[in-house]
Amino acid sequence: MKPEPLSETFVQEESYQTESTSKDRRTSSDSEHNFTDDEQTSDIEFDLDPRFLNTKYECLRPTPLKPKYNQSLVELLEVIEHSRELNGEERNALSYRHAIAALKAYPHNIKSYAEARKIIGVGPKIGNHIKEFLTTDTIPEAEEILASEKYQTLDIFSRVYGVGYKTALKWYRKGYKSIRECMRDPYLTHIQRLGLELFNDFQKKMSRQDIQELLGILDTIIKSIYSDCIITPVGGYRRGKEFNGDLDVVVSHPQEEIANNLLKDIVEKLMDTGHLKHKLFYARNKKDTSSELLSSHRNVMDKLDKCFCAFIQPSTQICRQVDLIIAPYSQYSTAVLGWTGSKQFERSLRNYAKKERNMTLTSHGLFLNVIPKRQVHVTSEREIFNILGIPWVEPEMRNC
DNA sequence: CGCTGGCAAACA
DNA sequence: TGTTTG
DNA sequence: ACAGCG
Numbered sequence: 001m002k003p004e005p006l007s008e009t010f011v012q013e014e015s016y017q018t019e020s021t022s023k024d025r026r027t028s029s030d031s032e033h034n035f036t037d038d039e040q041t042s043d044i045e046f047d048l049d050p051r052f053l054n055t056k057y058e059c060l061r062p063t064p065l066k067p068k069y070n071q072s073l074v075e076l077l078e079v080i081e082h083s084r085e086l087n088g089e090e091r092n093a094l095s096y097r098h099a100i101a102a103l104k105a106y107p108h109n110i111k112s113y114a115e116a117r118k119i120i121g122v123g124p125k126i127g128n129h130i131k132e133f134l135t136t137d138t139i140p141e142a143e144e145i146l147a148s149e150k151y152q153t154l155d156i157f158s159r160v161y162g163v164g165y166k167t168a169l170k171w172y173r174k175g176y177k178s179i180r181e182c183m184r185d186p187y188l189t190h191i192q193r194l195g196l197e198l199f200n201d202f203q204k205k206m207s208r209q210d211i212q213e214l215l216g217i218l219d220t221i222i223k224s225i226y227s228d229c230i231i232t233p234v235g236g237y238r239r240g241k242e243f244n245g246d247l248d249v250v251v252s253h254p255q256e257e258i259a260n261n262l263l264k265d266i267v268e269k270l271m272d273t274g275h276l277k278h279k280l281f282y283a284r285n286k287k288d289t290s291s292e293l294l295s296s297h298r299n300v301m302d303k304l305d306k307c308f309c310a311f312i313q314p315s316t317q318i319c320r321q322v323d324l325i326i327a328p329y330s331q332y333s334t335a336v337l338g339w340t341g342s343k344q345f346e347r348s349l350r351n352y353a354k355k356e357r358n359m360t361l362t363s364h365g366l367f368l369n370v371i372p373k374r375q376v377h378v379t380s381e382r383e384i385f386n387i388l389g390i391p392w393v394e395p396e397m398r399n400c
Numbered sequence: 401c402g403c404t405g406g407c408a409a410a411c412a
Numbered sequence: 413t414g415t416t417t418g
Numbered sequence: 419a420c421a422g423c424g
Binding site: 091095098162190191281283285304338343346347348350351354360362364 | 404406407408410411412
């Protein structure tokens, strides 16, 4: 559990923590011109605020939910990012996400094109958008996107559970303009029909209080089955979001045999008690205790069980999306880490593990990529950070 | 200039 | 296998 | 119609 040799990419233990207490001592930010060195390319960050860790790995620095600076710039870039996603331009969207994540973590407002371009992740194209923003206070392309009927329609359709950009585009081309029209489409999958029917409820955000109500129910019911289950809310709720579209929960139990059958038991009970209305997605992995098949002894290659549910919230009677994930005890910490997100934080972590540590991180384990692949046993989130040699990042600061 | 970019698993 | 999910 | 890296 000791940190591996550090690659000097991250050093600063301080300047790191939730920062704030911004005693603006000489951050070079006010003096809008650096003194001498303009051409002194000797070192990496000249102009950049030294509190900012300039890296392509978002997981190495804390990113708040709401940026303190560059907020409207971030919102506009997010419009372009989303538009790229809706057009299936995945790589392109990813580039915007890198730039956005950096701006959210950046400790003051960007003041110039040159400053922006020094940030890893901001290249010529996005740099130009920022330049436009600095003079016009908006980004023309983002405004055009927001005003376009196509974007508005695709945006709505793609929010339906079971609908991605391909289906959204298909419906748009058929001339549908509303959710109601989509419901008459003759080629709906079962899940899409459900998604359309539940659309209005699923669009309603849950307050933290709403979520606490649901957690109370889950806690009571799950513990009535096995009192020593461990129940951990993850997802946006754990990252501190005030309002959430769904609730993700990781459940585990110290005894492997019990954990193996837990999902079935929980789902049955939730059905019996009338809380669970629909199963949107049910993944049950063969626990395959038959020792004959597959690899050598000690196989234990079970993956997570999970069930994405439509769950009635008693106080409001609104249907809520609740994602239940059952993890064997041995995979509990990687499951919690993996399901806490954000999506970009996960991508970054896994990419870092692979590229910088020759390891593979997934929600069901941490592996060393030697031949054959060897599992690294971990028992806590902190231990995973330590092994990867990454400074601890609070869940509330994983919002990249 | 060419390659990579996070992943696994269900449904139709 | 392609599409979608978290 | 993106950006970084080797």
